[in-house]
Amino acid sequence: MARKPIMAGNWKMNLNHVEATGLVQKLAWTLADKEYDGSSVDCVVIPPFTDLRTVQTLIEGDRFPIQLGAQNVSEHDSGAYTGEVSAGMLAKLGVRYVVVGHSERRQYHNETDVLVNAKAAKILAAGMAPIICCGEGLEIRQEGRHVEYTLEQIRGCLKGLDPEQVASLVIAYEPVWAIGTGEVATPGDAQEVCGAIRQEVARLYDQATADAVRIQYGGSVKAFNVAEIMAQPDVDGALVGGASLKAEEFAAIVLFA
Numbered sequence: 588m589a590r591k592p593i594m595a596g597n598w599k600m601n602l603n604h605v606e607a608t609g610l611v612q613k614l615a616w617t618l619a620d621k622e623y624d625g626s627s628v629d630c631v632v633i634p635p636f637t638d639l640r641t642v643q644t645l646i647e648g649d650r651f652p653i654q655l656g657a658q659n660v661s662e663h664d665s666g667a668y669t670g671e672v673s674a675g676m677l678a679k680l681g682v683r684y685v686v687v688g689h690s691e692r693r694q695y696h697n698e699t700d701v702l703v704n705a706k707a708a709k710i711l712a713a714g715m716a717p718i719i720c721c722g723e724g725l726e727i728r729q730e731g732r733h734v735e736y737t738l739e740q741i742r743g744c745l746k747g748l749d750p751e752q753v754a755s756l757v758i759a760y761e762p763v764w765a766i767g768t769g770e771v772a773t774p775g776d777a778q779e780v781c782g783a784i785r786q787e788v789a790r791l792y793d794q795a796t797a798d799a800v801r802i803q804y805g806g807s808v809k810a811f812n813v814a815e816i817m818a819q820p821d822v823d824g825a826l827v828g829g830a831s832l833k834a835e836e837f838a839a840i841v842l843f844a
């Protein structure tokens with residue numbers, strides 16, 4: 588089954604709303620120069636919350652073939668949760684994807700699979716797609732337990748979701764040791780875990796759901812290494828950090844084919 592590739596740029600805590608305008612405009616112009624129209628690959632930018640309204644206005648106003656994502660969401664609908672942002676608020680801003688369970692949130696904000704699962708359910712209920720992140724640290728990789736560790740995360744994060752919901756979401760496999768380090772996993776490493784995740788989705792749900800769910804690789808993806816990662820049968824895209832902050836570099840990743 589042909590899955591549409593999805594290239595998502597997670598800006599993390601970088602760029603204010605003025606800088607965001609510059610980057611998105613430059614990205615759109617670079618993509619337009621190469622006749623990108625969004626039909627064969629999804630291009631998603633994931634700025635900080637404070638940039639979302641500005642980027643939404645720009646994308647919608649100029650009809651750029653770029654989609655909007657957010658980096659986090661509350662597990663609650665509304666109420667006395669100071670500092671939180673709800674799924675409903677994000678959906679209203681035209682956000683299509685929300686990253687959950689990124690290793691930086693697991694590490695610095697104690698996010699667990701149970702919390703990721705609750706957030707994913709809220710994102711889906713609001714009509715958006717979660718990008719559910721998973722992946723092992725260096726120690727687990729060295730012990731050779733990376734597949735079982737990652738599948739355990741996946742089982743926890745998908746708990747209670749129905750096949751239709753799982754088919755519509757995105758899973759991002761990001762080995763923590765490859766994030767921001769320049770230490771990219773080999774294409775074989777990426778395929779091993781992405782393939783195992785797809786098999787696990789087939790086991791938990793059915794083959795049609797496994798064939799539909801999109802699985803990204805993330806961790807030091809750049810323009811020069813994206814093609815060989817994308818050549819792997821179970822890799823459907825990339826979650827890109829550092830390289831998504833440079834318009835030409837990220838455009839080249841989107842245009843990998």
Ligand SMILES: O=C[C@H](O)COP(=O)(O)O
Nearest residue numbers: 597766767806807828829
């Ligand atoms: O969300 C993106 C990942 O953490 C990868 O970041 P990176 O491309 O800077 O290694």
